Amino acid sequence: MSDGHDTHHTDDDCGCSDAEATRPAGAGAVPDGGTATDGGTATETGGDFEPVDVFGGEDMDLRPGADSCYKCTSCDTSCPVAEVDDSFPGPKFQGPEQWRLKRKEDTEIDDSITGCSNCMRCDGACPSDVPLSQMHNSARGEYVDNQMDKLSREYVRNRILANYGTLARVGSKVPRLTNAVMGNSLVQKVNEKVLGITAERDFPEFADETFRSWWKQRGGPKVQSEEKRIAYFHGDYANYNTVEVAKALVRVYEEFGYEILVPDQRCSGTPMFANGMLDDARRSAKVNVENLGDAIENGYDVVASCTSCSMALRQEYPELFDFEGTETVSANTYDALEYLLVNENVIDPVRAVDGDQLDLPDFAYHAPCHSRNQGLDRQAVELFRHLDGVDVEDVGDSCSGISGTYGWKEEKYDYSMEIGEEMFEHMEHAEGETGMTECPTCSMQMEHGTGYEINHPLEVLEKALVETDVEV
Amino acid sequence: MAIEADVVVVGGGLAGATAALSAAREGVHVHLISAKESTLRQASGLIDALGYPDPDGRSPPLANPYDGVDDLPDGHPYRVVGADALREGLALFDDAVGDRYRGGHTDRNALVATTSGRAKPTARYPRSVAPGLVSDDRDTLLVGFEAATDFDAPLAAERLTAAGVPFDVAGATIAFPGDYRADAAVTRLAHALERDEDAGNGRSTRQRLADRVRPHLGDAERVGFPAMLGDAHVEEVRADLSDRLGAEVFEIPTGPPSLPGIRLEDRLFEALDEAGVSMTTGNPVVDYETDADGDIDRVIVDRNGARIPYDADAYVLATGGLVGKGVESDRDGPREGVFGCRVPAPDDRMAWSEAGAFADHAFARFGVDTDERLRPLGSDGEPEFGNLFAAGGVVGGADVAREKSASGVSLATGLVAGRTAAEEA
Ligand SMILES: Cc1cc2nc3c(=O)[nH]c(=O)nc-3n(C[C@H](O)[C@H](O)[C@H](O)COP(=O)(O)OP(=O)(O)OC[C@H]3O[C@@H](n4cnc5c(N)ncnc54)[C@H](O)[C@@H]3O)c2cc1C
Ligand code: SF4
Ligand code: SF4
Numbered sequence: 001m002s003d004g005h006d007t008h009h010t011d012d013d014c015g016c017s018d019a020e021a022t023r024p025a026g027a028g029a030v031p032d033g034g035t036a037t038d039g040g041t042a043t044e045t046g047g048d049f050e051p052v053d054v055f056g057g058e059d060m061d062l063r064p065g066a067d068s069c070y071k072c073t074s075c076d077t078s079c080p081v082a083e084v085d086d087s088f089p090g091p092k093f094q095g096p097e098q099w100r101l102k103r104k105e106d107t108e109i110d111d112s113i114t115g116c117s118n119c120m121r122c123d124g125a126c127p128s129d130v131p132l133s134q135m136h137n138s139a140r141g142e143y144v145d146n147q148m149d150k151l152s153r154e155y156v157r158n159r160i161l162a163n164y165g166t167l168a169r170v171g172s173k174v175p176r177l178t179n180a181v182m183g184n185s186l187v188q189k190v191n192e193k194v195l196g197i198t199a200e201r202d203f204p205e206f207a208d209e210t211f212r213s214w215w216k217q218r219g220g221p222k223v224q225s226e227e228k229r230i231a232y233f234h235g236d237y238a239n240y241n242t243v244e245v246a247k248a249l250v251r252v253y254e255e256f257g258y259e260i261l262v263p264d265q266r267c268s269g270t271p272m273f274a275n276g277m278l279d280d281a282r283r284s285a286k287v288n289v290e291n292l293g294d295a296i297e298n299g300y301d302v303v304a305s306c307t308s309c310s311m312a313l314r315q316e317y318p319e320l321f322d323f324e325g326t327e328t329v330s331a332n333t334y335d336a337l338e339y340l341l342v343n344e345n346v347i348d349p350v351r352a353v354d355g356d357q358l359d360l361p362d363f364a365y366h367a368p369c370h371s372r373n374q375g376l377d378r379q380a381v382e383l384f385r386h387l388d389g390v391d392v393e394d395v396g397d398s399c400s401g402i403s404g405t406y407g408w409k410e411e412k413y414d415y416s417m418e419i420g421e422e423m424f425e426h427m428e429h430a431e432g433e434t435g436m437t438e439c440p441t442c443s444m445q446m447e448h449g450t451g452y453e454i455n456h457p458l459e460v461l462e463k464a465l466v467e468t469d470v471e472v
Numbered sequence: 473m474a475i476e477a478d479v480v481v482v483g484g485g486l487a488g489a490t491a492a493l494s495a496a497r498e499g500v501h502v503h504l505i506s507a508k509e510s511t512l513r514q515a516s517g518l519i520d521a522l523g524y525p526d527p528d529g530r531s532p533p534l535a536n537p538y539d540g541v542d543d544l545p546d547g548h549p550y551r552v553v554g555a556d557a558l559r560e561g562l563a564l565f566d567d568a569v570g571d572r573y574r575g576g577h578t579d580r581n582a583l584v585a586t587t588s589g590r591a592k593p594t595a596r597y598p599r600s601v602a603p604g605l606v607s608d609d610r611d612t613l614l615v616g617f618e619a620a621t622d623f624d625a626p627l628a629a630e631r632l633t634a635a636g637v638p639f640d641v642a643g644a645t646i647a648f649p650g651d652y653r654a655d656a657a658v659t660r661l662a663h664a665l666e667r668d669e670d671a672g673n674g675r676s677t678r679q680r681l682a683d684r685v686r687p688h689l690g691d692a693e694r695v696g697f698p699a700m701l702g703d704a705h706v707e708e709v710r711a712d713l714s715d716r717l718g719a720e721v722f723e724i725p726t727g728p729p730s731l732p733g734i735r736l737e738d739r740l741f742e743a744l745d746e747a748g749v750s751m752t753t754g755n756p757v758v759d760y761e762t763d764a765d766g767d768i769d770r771v772i773v774d775r776n777g778a779r780i781p782y783d784a785d786a787y788v789l790a791t792g793g794l795v796g797k798g799v800e801s802d803r804d805g806p807r808e809g810v811f812g813c814r815v816p817a818p819d820d821r822m823a824w825s826e827a828g829a830f831a832d833h834a835f836a837r838f839g840v841d842t843d844e845r846l847r848p849l850g851s852d853g854e855p856e857f858g859n860l861f862a863a864g865g866v867v868g869g870a871d872v873a874r875e876k877s878a879s880g881v882s883l884a885t886g887l888v889a890g891r892t893a894a895e896e897a
Contacts, residue, residue, distance in 0.1 A: 017893075072514060072728050072729070073657065073728065073729055074509065074513060074514070074728070074729055075656045076659075076729075077513075077657055077659045077729040077734075079657075082660065083657075083659065083660055083663065084656060086651070086652060086653050086654075086656070086660075089653070089655075090657065124508070124509070125508075125509055126508075127509070127511075265855060314775070314776040314777075314778075315776055318776070318777075330776050330777050330778075331776065331777030332776075332778065334778070337703050341475060342475060342780055342781075343473065372754065373754060374754060374755075374775065374776075375665045375752045375753055375754030375755040375773075375775065377752050377753070377754075378750065378752065378753075382750050382751075385748075396746075403526075457874055
């Protein structure tokens, strides 16, 4: 038997006091407010950390954020890409380590940065508040600006994927034709060969009518209210493809007495961040911040039905841009379900519904990474617990693997499906044979991997509260 | 409006999870809020109750943790809540984890071999670790991987031998089968084992691993690997490897990131879900509001600048110690971070620490001072708030790293804080 007598004093397996003693102090690095001046300091964080806008001429200095990394590797452990792609060195390298290397002159961004899918899981994992995804986003932007050949197939492909909204604007004018063309397997093969867009996936179908035209036709809001007002950020998918989600939002919010504004808007920028197209993202963000900022000034809160959109507005905008009002938009933007849960009594009416009378299946629910990062991963499961007769089962905390444009890239497709494998398996083991998620691309991946139809929680809420005679 | 519950628990580590389970058992609706993933993911997954009660650290490890409670200094959380709370806390833990853990059948500490070749007294240990106990006299082979540098198997074997363990122990270092980057994450390797991936030459990972270990086996009847034998299906991996080697395979708890810690966290969150506890993780509690009596009315969660209120009748503070960020320290001294509760400390900063990493440092015991219901006390000796109860690392008076009592303190105080909060609700 060991003599713990004089050895336990240096026992390093527990690590608690070592960690306590050596843990770097201060430098909490997530921006938390402060005033933005153009091209200058964006935030003040209590520590001495001041990230500077990448676009302001000077380079963003995230080094102090890098210094608070104590190499615990929690971020690497949580990275779904590092898990399957042996050529991807993981968030710790992409973030703090690369940032430290970059302090030396002439150090280029390592091209492995293009392997990151921008799922932002590493952010949530880091106990030391190292601004990992902000580091990745800005490194990727720098890589694309300075090191990527603008004539390369990869650049062109990424630019097209990142600017899906532009394509959609054209495609949705002639939805049936576009659907027929894009669904054509020859076209898909050509896309793969020429552009590097995988032929394995079916393009999302365009709706016959966009949400915005439906909204216009309908004559805008049916409810007027001075107190309860939301500005809906629908994003491109709900406008062009999953229009039923946007309509569900309108009906549910009107049921609760909200006046809805649908401001002019562009893509949230998520696919652009993920592809390092920061100039494109900046242009979109500027329009969004201006229009949403105006709405907020008129008493509206901003609500999004896609968790990547709300993530962009809440976190990525203030991390990367410093337009006037960015912080205000960030602080006043909510996820659609979250907003109702905070401001309304949703639980009692849901509890009052006789779920067995509804035409609703059981669901296999997947929480998108970008909802997880916002702390919203449990909301759907916990709300629908109160809906009798409808079972909503969480299928686990793995990433779905598609991560927006990542899973559309020919060279990433296999990784994307490998990451998603755990989710597919859990979905198949779940009681429900219909999927549920907040994210339109996760939804594509869930459908692609299992063949299930996928609903948005708002659609379920619409069925439960709007089409019944329950009092809300 | 706000998000409502009977009890809100702030903090999602072992203490917060225990408090939430304990309160939910009393039949109230609990909402658990946690800023980040907890230190469980870094912790060994071992549940230490009390290994070394005496502050000088001169005595041998305790055989029975309950025996040491009376030797602890006044104000130690075990003295405040009593040894029965520890017993009940461990029972609640046993209930939550089921047969994933061992040690529940006895009051005795087990001695578990660590990666540095020491024997650590602990009260509960994962089933995968059980065959490696130092009290077992079967001859042992320890196997480390070239890629996982924090376990030097030959050195650990040497140290265990020097410590006089009642068995022969040898160590070997081998290359992990398959083609992975030199610095591959342990989770990556664990999953390769779990899925039994193709490791080249038409052979699977486990097959090739067994082939590489076999020449080192000698007379060993058990083989210890660093704790990376799969994730959710560790038992399957272990059984398969044991079969292939003709020797019982076990895991040795490692430093961060720790798969036993991650597995434990996953299980605790499942148990919370089963108990109907609501959970919000990812955003910190940054503020609170009080009612006319000065009790806590609501806590405010910061979500990228938006302030989201959470209302309850009673609150549990389980934000951890200096590591979990529950206790902060600045030029004016230490204080509790969310509610600003008093953390007693010597005025003279020089008295905060002693020479030597594991000496009896005052700072190691930093934390809130409480009454026996675990309400943090102000400088007047009165509870700071009538409806706030503290649990885990944020409670002062224990030097958990030296005592080997961290998880036990979290379980005992979590149990009591959760129960008293539920009574208040
Ligand atoms: C490296 C390491 C190794 C360890 N090894 C062992 C071991 O071998 N045996 C053993 O028994 N114990 C061990 N421990 C200790 C054990 O895991 C726990 O740390 C201990 O029980 C304290 O638990 P806790 O729940 O009080 O705190 P923590 O686990 O620190 O959890 C605190 C939680 O509170 C959250 N939080 C903090 N502030 C806020 C806020 N403002 N709002 C919302 N949430 C907040 C944090 O995000 C975190 O989730 C180890 C710990 C570490 C760090
Ligand atoms: S954002 Fe996701 S893919 Fe990128 S490094 Fe972080 S965890 Fe990995
Ligand atoms: S999780 Fe944070 S502290 Fe840990 S290695 Fe990653 S960046 Fe560093």
